[in-house]
Amino acid sequence: MIRVEDVDVAYGDLQVLWDVSMEVRESDGVVALVGPNGAGKSTLLKAISGLVPVADGRIELFGEDVSGLSPEGIVKRGFIQVPEARHLFDGMTVEENLRMGAYTRTDDTTETLAAVFELFPVLEERLDQHAGTLSGGEQQMLAIGRALMADPEVLALDELSVGLAPQLVRRTFEAVAELSEELTVILVEQHVDEALRLADRGYVLEKGRIAATGTGKELLESDRVRTAYLG
Template identity: 50%
Template sequence: MTLLDVVDLDAGYGDLQVLYDVDLTVEAGEYVAVVGPNGAGKSTAMKAVFGLADRFDGSISFDGEDITGLAPEQVIRRGLSYVPQTENVFPSLTVEENLRLGAYVEDEVSEDRKRAVFERFPVLEERLDERAGSLSGGQQQMLAMGCALMLDPDLLLLDEPSAGLAPDLVDEMFDRIDAVNDGGTSVLMVEQNAKEALRRCDRGYVLASGENRYEDDGEVLLTDEEVRQQFLGG
């Protein structure tokens, strides 16, 4: 079943158009990666889906419902959660306070969902009463993902989850994303580490200059000579 369907999307910011006729789909339970060079429009595509970029044309539907033009607070209620690349936690608040804010659209914070987050990210329970700003970069990224998962979304949008992490933490972050997907949450991820993203995902898209260039299974794109030479460094 198609969960997310983006068709002929033109998007950008104000008078600046960044995306041109971009198509993206995510099936239920699927793990999809979007890769490409800097300035390709990858993050803009993610923001457009979540209502954070201006959409000029095209359509976005989620679980069969047209969500084109909805604001983020409306999108999140449909079952999508989004983790930005930067400034994705409140550093002056505790880990617990951040998690509670992750579920802000709920009338009551679900202890079961919090427990599920702790099972995926045990360090968050260990540091529950500490300020988020005291966590390492990797732990802050886990907290940001934990906040997004507090609403038990059908689709998790991740924007450059490995950005800024020490090399020895990158594999751990990808392992945790794998586990989230294995638990039944669909994932749409924009990622600078293109080779690892394509190695891990079910299916991938390559964007360049705001347009679709390639789409295929992750392993197929990873071994495609043209894709490797143009976008993966050979």
């Protein structure tokens, strides 16, 4: 579904990614991307999303080279990212935010909206409420719901648990497990153990390079990962 080959990314003179390669296969339910803060995880998602340019290398989405494609073009091809900061339209209602998620679609979105409400019933209860007045957990649910309205084949979630209470963190991981039965999820997450337990495959990114890869189970059992991230 996604192939990243020897990708370099820089912000001006500051290089952030070096020779990064990874794959997301159709059989993957969850692919975890873990590592310390500043390792380049979010930058890698932004490169796949078309939000930052690739200095070198190649990114393929469903067999097509999309390295120079616009973010809108990436969305239309089925890759949707939920950014760490959520970037909701605070002055718009929950319903309006959800409808905005489907702006690239021309088909009927009724079934998709119903599926979002089934996953996050609270959003239906808050339909006329402004997004900026929701709790942190509700805002995260809305950000995911808005992304789902675009009908993605691959959904990238960037640090979905940041700032959430423990019980809400558990609910978001449960939602990821449910979503992975219908589509592929790329999960960038600070809770390394939880992310790898869910993951079919994982990548460890350190200092802008892929430091380790394997199944979620293999990485959980890796001495390197356990020492660095699991205590």
